[in-house]
Amino acid sequence: METLRFFSGKIHGAAAFRCGRRFGVLSLMKTNLHFDCLSGISGDMTLAALIDIGVSPQLIRDGLASLNVADLKLHVDEVRKCGFRATYIRVEHPEQHAHRHLHHIEDMIAAAGGISESAKTLAIQIFRCIGEAEAKVHGCDLKKVHFHEVGAVDSIADIVGVSIAIDSLHVDQVTSSLIPTGTGSIVIDHGRVAIPAPATAEILTGIPLAFSEIESELTTPTGAAIIKTLASSFGPPSAMIPMRVGYGAGTRDLPGQANVLRLTLGQTHAREAGAEHIETDQVTLLETNVDDATAEQLADVAERLIAAGALDAWQTPCVMKKGRLACIISVLCHEADAPVMQNLLFEHTSTIGVRRQVLDRSKLARKAVEITTSYGLARGKVVTLPNGAQRFSLEDADARRLANLSGKSTREIHQDAEQSWRAGSAM
Structure with missing residues (x-):
């Protein structure tokens, strides 16, 4: 199969957009690759899904041969x-028992003549991600980390x-769903450990996880390092025009669901003019209904x-079943x-259930300032609007303090x- 080539760009959402007509759409577009990790992620599933989405197997074979x-x-x-x-x-390779250090693997990759420098850099980043985790888990220096399972030839490949x-x-950007790890235990070189394995x-750490009751190792160290290195955000896929969908199969069969990793390669509209003043992130919304508070x-x-650190908290009146007047308590964090x-909702209200969802958030770029008013120093914030104009707002606590003094x-x-x-007079 021929290698797909859409728009030139960089991983992690680089602002290198291309203008052109694709599938009847004339617009500034960027290319996005989204990982659906319902059944977890591993190195072989990822490579299989990338081949299924259109990457040439021969391109991979030529690089590995070097x-x-x-x-x-x-x-x-x-x-x-x-x-x-699924793919x-x-x-396949002769059995090897060598335990490699990170520098052995880096030297092997650096010497490969059939791999581009950018691909080499990415591969080394992924291995360093694993190496840093192994060093912390085993309490040793990164240079002394032995790669056991991950250092095997199939994992390197x-x-x-x-x-x-x-x-x-x-691709311009890689995004991912939340990551399930599975439950139970597995046996590694160091003995039996709980899932997820220590590395x-x-x-x-820092990656949002999805709950799964499946007693199996859904996400491997290799898969975790790949997605942590590649993905710029985790959650539902952004709005895009899907171009190709690929499926990579895992070795095991899972109860009640296909053990596959799905990749969607698509195009999204470039951010509109002024979007450089808009910041985006993800937050969690917790909600519960209370009718006796x-x-x-x-x-x-x-x-x-x-x-305790909530970004915001508010109450909304509502009518529950049987016509009961109640209140929705909402928390953004x-x-x-x-x-x-x-835990605070459970401990300080009578609720027995809390809803939870991850939301994408857009917010104006802002900075804290201190100004000299006619009545003394006061704190405030300045936000920048999409058109570049700025808006100032005074901290309410300082407004009340100065009002009381003056x-x-x-x-x-x-x-x-x-x-x-x-x-x-902003300082």
Whole structure:
């Protein structure tokens, strides 16, 4: 199959957009590759899905051949998983028992003449991600880390093959769903460990995970390192025009679902003019309905949530079943703070259930400033609008403080602060 070549660009959402007519659409576009990791992610599943999406197997074979590993062969087959077609890859090589250090693998990749420099850089980044996790888990220096399972030839082939494939697609951005790890335990070189394995758990720090009851290792250290290195965001896919969809099969069969990794290669519209002033991130929204709380209790839990680090907390009146008047308590927070917020809701309200969802958020670029008003120093923030214009707002606490000191109204303090800011007294 021919290698897909859409728009030239870089990984991690580089702003290298191309203008052209594709599929009848004339617009500024960028290319996005989205990972759907319902059944987890591993190195062989990723490489298989990339081949299924259109990357030439021969391109991968030529690159792997330059690693100078004797009798290394890449087999590509079509299989069925729970009735769905998918590509399955298998790396064949003579059995080896060598435990490699990171520098051995880096030297092997650096010496490969059939791999582009950008693909080499990506492969080394992925291996370093694994190496740093292994060093922390085992409490040793990165240079002394032994790569056991990950240092095997098939894992090296997976990571290098994935790097070659990603480099050939010239994508602008890689995104991913939340990552499931599975449950239970597995046996590695160091004995039996809980899932996720220690290195996998360390690699996935800072990555939002998805719950799964499947008793199997869904995400391997190699898969975790690949997605952590590639993906710029985690959650639902952004709006895009799908161009190709590929499926990479895992070795095992899972109960009740196909053990496949799905990749979607598509195009998204470039950000509109002025979007450089708009920041985006992801936040978690927790909500619960309460029909037996007093106004004092609602105010108390809101204060506790804000004090614990919530980005915002609010109540919305609602009517529940049987016509009961109630209140929806909503909490906006960072994903890492969600467990704390959830516990506060359980502990300080009568609720027995909390809803949770991850939201994409857009916010104006802002900066904190301190200005000199006619009544003293005051804090505020300046936001930049998409058209480049700026807007100032005074901190309410400072407005009330200066009003109490001066005997003026808060409205007068706000007006004076606005005038002071416009006069250029921001420090």
